[in-house]
Amino acid sequence: MNNRFWITKLPRFAMMSFIFLNVTAMLLYAGGNMNDYNYEGYSFIRNFFSDLGRRYSFTGTSNLISCILFNTSLSIVGLTFMILFYKARSTFSNHRILVFLATIFGVYSGISYIGVGFTPADLYLDAHIFFAHWAFRALFAASVLYSILILKTDGFENKYAYAFIAFGIMVFFYVVYSEAILDDPRMNPDDLVKHVVAQKMIVFWILFAVYIYSIGLGKYLFENDD
Numbered sequence: 001m002n003n004r005f006w007i008t009k010l011p012r013f014a015m016m017s018f019i020f021l022n023v024t025a026m027l028l029y030a031g032g033n034m035n036d037y038n039y040e041g042y043s044f045i046r047n048f049f050s051d052l053g054r055r056y057s058f059t060g061t062s063n064l065i066s067c068i069l070f071n072t073s074l075s076i077v078g079l080t081f082m083i084l085f086y087k088a089r090s091t092f093s094n095h096r097i098l099v100f101l102a103t104i105f106g107v108y109s110g111i112s113y114i115g116v117g118f119t120p121a122d123l124y125l126d127a128h129i130f131f132a133h134w135a136f137r138a139l140f141a142a143s144v145l146y147s148i149l150i151l152k153t154d155g156f157e158n159k160y161a162y163a164f165i166a167f168g169i170m171v172f173f174y175v176v177y178s179e180a181i182l183d184d185p186r187m188n189p190d191d192l193v194k195h196v197v198a199q200k201m202i203v204f205w206i207l208f209a210v211y212i213y214s215i216g217l218g219k220y221l222f223e224n225d226d
Contacts, residue, residue: 003087003090004218006083006084006087007084007087007088007214007217007218008214008215008217008218010080010083010084010214011080011084011210011211011214012211012214013076013080014076014077014080014207015207015208015211017073017076018073018076018077018207021069021070021072021073021076022049022052022069022070022073024069025052025065025066025069025070025073026042026044026052026066027042028065028066028069029041029042029047029051029052029057029063029066030056030057030059030061030062030063030066031057031058031059031061032057032058032059033046033047033051033058033192034051034058034185034186034192035185035186035189035192036058037058037059037060038059039058044196044200045193045196045197046192046193046196047196048195048196048199049070049199049200049203050070050116050121050128050132051121052066052067052069052070053066053067053070053071053074053116053117053120053121054066054067054120054121054122055067055120055122055123056122067120070117071117071118071120072117073117074113074114074116074117075113075114075117075118077110077113077207078110078111078112078113078114078115078117079110079114080110081106081107081109081110081113081210082106082107082110082111083110084106084210084214085102085103085106085107085109085110085142086103086106086107088103088106088146088217089102089103091153091156091217091220092149092152092153094152094153095149095152098145098148098149098152099149101141101145102142102145102146102149105138105139105141105142105145106138106139106142106146108134108138109134109135109138109139109142112131112132112134112135112138113131113135115127115130115131115135116128116131116132116135119131133175133179136171136174136175136202137175139171139206140168140171140172140175143164143165143167143168143171143209144165144168146161146164146213147161147162147164147165147168148161150164150216153220155220156216156220157216157219157220159216160212160213160216160217163209163212163213163216164209164213166209167205167206167209170202170205170209171202171206174198174199174201174202177198178195178198178199182194182195182198
């Protein structure tokens with residue numbers, strides 16, 4: 001398959017797969033959240049995405065099907081990010097140092113997403129938190145570097161750089177908001193909804209932003225190939 005498939009079509013497939021697999025996992029979730037173990041089913045505002053990836057739900061029952069679906073969705077997204085950011089490096093070949101750093105952070109973000117999927121929170125909590133934090137931090141760094149690269153590249157529409165800047169700002173504020181402003185929801189149950197809603201918003205924003213970036217990158221490659 002050529003680069004155009006990996007850059008323009010795979011992100012669309014990953015976004016649709018993530019939504020489908022996670023909606024299905026939510027419907028099949030065994031129940032409970034960190035502040036109410038007896039809650040029936042999945043709450044969109046009280047359950048984190050990662051609750052879907054638990055091997056056993058908060059109720060203590062098996063959550064195997066939702067676990068497999070969720071972790072599969074993260075693996076697809078992670079692999080997509082790795083391929084997309086790796087393939088994109090040839091587009092900015094005139095700026096080797098920036099490209100190298102952007103590729104490292106972009107690929108590492110993909111690895112971190114896969115890491116989240118392979119470390120269920122109820123089995124490997126410390127590793128799960130580590131990968132979850134770095135999935136966002138690495139994407140923030142990559143967004144800053146790719147914004148600079150787009151602005152430096154003739155023929156690449158600057159609107160995609162501005163979109164990446166907005167994306168980076170959103171990710172940065174999410175990291176600060178969730179890690180520095182809000183309390184741990186285990187210690188302060190009132191902050192659980194704020195954490196969960198913020199996470200849902202940033203995850204969908206990330207998927208959308210990376211998809212838009214792939215469109216811009218594909219358009220640039222098309223024009224230069226012609």
